[in-house]
Amino acid sequence: xKITDTILYIGVNDHKVDLFEGQYVVPNGMSYNSYAIxxxxxxxxxxxxxxxxxEWLDNIASALGGRKPDYxxxxxxxxxxxxxxxxxxxxxxxxxxxxxAKAFTMMHNFFGTDYPDRKIxxxxxxxxxxxxxxxxxxxxxxxxxxxxxxxxxxxEKVLFSADGFGKFGALDVEEDWACEARRYxxxxxxxxxxxxxxxxxxxxxxxxxxxxxxxxxxxxxxxxYYLNLYNTWSSYAVESEGIVIAYTSVYGNTKKAVxxxxxxxxxxxxxxxxxxxxxxxxxxxxxxxxxxYGRLVLATTTYNAEIFPFMxxxxxxxxxxxxxxxxxxxxxxxxxxPLAAKVMRGMFEKSRNITFTNTTVKIKxxxxxxxxxxxxxxxxxxxxxxxxxxxxxxxxxxxxALFNIGYGLYVVTCNDGRKDNGLIxxxxxxxxxxxxxxxVTINKQNYSHHVIRQTGVMNLNCLSTDAPFxxxxxxxxxxxxxxxxxxxxxxxxxxxxxxxxxxxINSFMSLKVEDYVDFGTHGMxxxxxxxxxxxxxxxxxxxxxxxxxxxxxxxxxxxxxxxCKVCGYVYEGDPLPEDxxxxxxxxxxxxxxxxx
Numbered sequence: 001x002k003i004t005d006t007i008l009y010i011g012v013n014d015h016k017v018d019l020f021e022g023q024y025v026v027p028n029g030m031s032y033n034s035y036a037i038x039x040x041x042x043x044x045x046x047x048x049x050x051x052x053x054x055e056w057l058d059n060i061a062s063a064l065g066g067r068k069p070d071y072x073x074x075x076x077x078x079x080x081x082x083x084x085x086x087x088x089x090x091x092x093x094x095x096x097x098x099x100x101a102k103a104f105t106m107m108h109n110f111f112g113t114d115y116p117d118r119k120i121x122x123x124x125x126x127x128x129x130x131x132x133x134x135x136x137x138x139x140x141x142x143x144x145x146x147x148x149x150x151x152x153x154x155x156e157k158v159l160f161s162a163d164g165f166g167k168f169g170a171l172d173v174e175e176d177w178a179c180e181a182r183r184y185x186x187x188x189x190x191x192x193x194x195x196x197x198x199x200x201x202x203x204x205x206x207x208x209x210x211x212x213x214x215x216x217x218x219x220x221x222x223x224x225y226y227l228n229l230y231n232t233w234s235s236y237a238v239e240s241e242g243i244v245i246a247y248t249s250v251y252g253n254t255k256k257a258v259x260x261x262x263x264x265x266x267x268x269x270x271x272x273x274x275x276x277x278x279x280x281x282x283x284x285x286x287x288x289x290x291x292x293y294g295r296l297v298l299a300t301t302t303y304n305a306e307i308f309p310f311m312x313x314x315x316x317x318x319x320x321x322x323x324x325x326x327x328x329x330x331x332x333x334x335x336x337x338p339l340a341a342k343v344m345r346g347m348f349e350k351s352r353n354i355t356f357t358n359t360t361v362k363i364k365x366x367x368x369x370x371x372x373x374x375x376x377x378x379x380x381x382x383x384x385x386x387x388x389x390x391x392x393x394x395x396x397x398x399x400x401a402l403f404n405i406g407y408g409l410y411v412v413t414c415n416d417g418r419k420d421n422g423l424i425x426x427x428x429x430x431x432x433x434x435x436x437x438x439x440v441t442i443n444k445q446n447y448s449h450h451v452i453r454q455t456g457v458m459n460l461n462c463l464s465t466d467a468p469f470x471x472x473x474x475x476x477x478x479x480x481x482x483x484x485x486x487x488x489x490x491x492x493x494x495x496x497x498x499x500x501x502x503x504x505i506n507s508f509m510s511l512k513v514e515d516y517v518d519f520g521t522h523g524m525x526x527x528x529x530x531x532x533x534x535x536x537x538x539x540x541x542x543x544x545x546x547x548x549x550x551x552x553x554x555x556x557x558x559x560x561x562x563x564c565k566v567c568g569y570v571y572e573g574d575p576l577p578e579d580x581x582x583x584x585x586x587x588x589x590x591x592x593x594x595x596x
Contacts, residue, residue: 003210003218004156006133008036010044010059012052013170020168024187024284028180029170032080033214035160036063037153040131041070043098045151045160046214047084056084057091068092071120071128073135074099075162076148077106081214086111089118096120098128100139102147122149138202140164142195144188150199157209163189164199165226166215178229181216183288185233190291190321196234200227236324237468238294241502242272243382246286247299247331248279248308253366254333257375258299260367261331264379269386269393278310287317290326295382299331299361302340311340315347324352325466329378333363353466355538357381385535389492389502394533396495401507401532404462405430405438408540411461411475412440413499416451420491420499421480423448424472426543428460431526438511441524447481449523456513458527459498464538467504469550477567477584495531507534562592570595 001009011033020026032048034056042064048056060069072088072095075081085107089097096118099107104114104121122128122137129135133155140148143164151160167181189196211219211226219226232239243265249255255277262273274293276286290296300311328348332340341360348354359381361374380387387393405428413422427441440460442449452458463471474485491499500508511527541550554568561572567585576589585591 003035003212004158006038007153007156007158007212008038008063009218010034010036010056010063011171012048012055012059013172014049014052015170016051021188024168024183025282026168028168028173028175030080030168031171031215033212033216034059035212036060036069037130037133037135038064039133041129042067043071043073043128043130043135044069044088044095045073045212046075046081046162047072047088049080050083053084053087057087069095070130071095072097073128073151073160074103074107075150075160076145076214077103077110078145078163079110082107082110089115098122100147100149103149106147138199140195140199142192143199144192144195152206152208154207157207158212159203159206159208159210160212161214163214164196165211165219165230166213167217169216171217177217177226181226181229182233182239182292183284184215185230186288186291186321187284190233193234193236193322196230200231200234203227233291235468236291236322238325238503239292240272242274242293243270243295243297244274244276244286244289244293245297245299246276246278246290246311246314247297248277248301248310249299250301250303250308253363254299254301254331257331257333257361257363257367257371258297260372261297261299261361261375261379264375265383268379268383269390270383271386278308278314283310283314283317286314287321290318290323291321294325295327295329297329297331297378297382298344300333300340300344302332302334302338305337305339307340307343311344312347315344319347319351322352323348324354326353327355327357327382329357329359329361329382331361331363331375331378333365335365338362338364384537388533388535389500391495396531396533398507398532398534399436399529401462401509401534402430402433402436402438402529404507404534404540406540406542408542409463409467409472409546411463411471411501411505412442412448412452413459413461413501414448414451414455414457415498416447416455416480419480419484420486421448421451422461422475422485422499423480424476427522436529437514438509438527438529439524440511440527441519441522443522445521447479451480452513452525453516453523457496457498458511458513458525459494459496459500459508460511461501461505461508463504463541464506464536465541465545465549466538467541467550469552471504472546472550472567494533500533506536506538506540507532556595559595561595563595565591565593 015029035045037043098120108114124139136152247258300308330341332338359378363371431437494510496510510531513525515526517524554563562576564582569584
């Protein structure tokens with residue numbers, strides 16, 4: 001199979017494997033990918049599983065058409081990719097092997113030698129010339145073994161990504177990429193999100209047109225889709241709105257409670273409710289869904305003064321993969337001494353940013369009036385924002401939204417008649433309560449100021465502390481005049497027709513401009529409140545919280561110049577030009593400070 005005129009696929013499909021790595025069900029098999037780069041010199045990229053030695057060597061011979069390979073590049077030493085290193089070196093005794101120092105140590109462990117007379121050790125930024133092209137090596141430690149490197153071909157703009165961007169399934173089977181890639185990533189790489197994030201930052205500096213992983217299809221189109229998913233997965237962000245219920249039930253009473261809760265959640269607007277019976281489901285699928293969605297309900301029985309074994313296994317799978325940034329609700333069942341909720345909560349003690357619901361449901365053997373009431377309260381708590389997002393269930397006159405105004409950070413949304421727009425503001429104040437009046441001050445250079453002056457309406461979205469930096473990048477560092485900040489999404493709208501954010505806010509208010517005060521560089525809009533909804537009880541994002549916990553620390557080590565206090569952009573050089581404008585957030589020299 002040709003990937004390009006000079007890069008050939010020489011991997012194999014495995015339809016005999018039933019459990020990948022001895023634990024993951026793979027109904028559509030696996031692919032073990034290997035590639036031949038044809039140039040003045042030839043490089044073979046990785047080997048394949050031990051059960052396909054002759055098929056792989058035949059593929060090499062067929063692809064090379066009588067030529068001999070000069071190099072074997074080993075990016076990853078896991079046996080499904082490295083098992084045939086020694087066989088290759090015997091068949092091609094003049095070839096050299098290229099890999100990281102840690103990989104050669106592992107080769108000695110696997111094969112009894114590290115091929116001292118034929119090895120080329122490479123590290124971060126090292127290169128290998130094949131003639132017309134040069135391969136550049138990038139270290140990727142713990143993605144997901146410590147020796148891993150990835151390889152970039154600058155001539156063809158191809159990234160050989162090792163296990164990154166891989167998926168379950170053989171290449172001769174058509175199936176959705178995201179589902180099996182997500183299960184693969186969460187199960188195998190999920191613990192190493194920080195390391196994947198570091199690799200993505202390196203990849204961001206490369207011009208990539210194709211990605212060649214060691215498992216799954218070659219990615220050639222819409223690469224932003226795959227990169228965005230990897231960014232979401234590796235940053236432990238919520239991918240999809242919905243609620244997962246994972247349960248165990250001995251005699252059926254806990255199952256009845258789960259089924260009743262699921263009905264209530266759906267009735268209250270949950271966009272997706274996924275249920276897993278942990279004793280019967282594919283555990284990897286349940287783990288995948290727990291990471292995909294933002295809310296998780298755990299329901300189990302007290303068992304031997306502990307919890308049911310399948311639930312313990314499930315939670316262990318979550319916590320060992322750095323489960324975080326999620327809301328967790330607990331349902332326990334016990335006939336005489338319910339302890340399950342306490343045990344489950346304790347298992348998340350070392351997990352980051354786990355928010356437990358205020359409501360814990362306690363069932364004593366079977367549902368009764370009290371525990372049914374607790375299920376109702378839990379459903380209301382889990383679906384508070386979903387209900388507020390829907391016209392049919394929203395309280396559109398909830399003036400407690402006003403209590404979320406502080407010296408915080410907000411997204412103001414508006415519409416210019418052609419498209420929706422939004423920007424970050426931090427100057428909002430309630431000035432009167434009878435009637436309710438809000439002031440919003442906006443820099444005149446912002447396009448939204450111009451739009452609101454014309455339309456007289458806006459929505460004020462109160463950001464909550466779970467808002468990630470990408471929200472500020474999307475609404476703070478780009479102009480709505482030149483980009484569509486809501487491109488590709490189906491927005492939610494309030495009664496005034498304007499967008500409100502579906503995530504990362506605790507409330508929003510629809511505002512009608514009643515007066516305007518000109519402050520030279522800024523304009524202050526004095527507004528009445530026409531609609532107010534509270535979506536959650538999460539704390540409002542303050543400017544201080546943003547600076548300390550959300551905004552990435554600027555990379556200034558070893559650099560001389562100035563750093564933007566708003567977005568962290570680093571200007572290298574001295575002095576800073578008086579007319580300099582930050583290319584990211586568009587702030588001027590007054591918001592820069594010297595490095596060091």
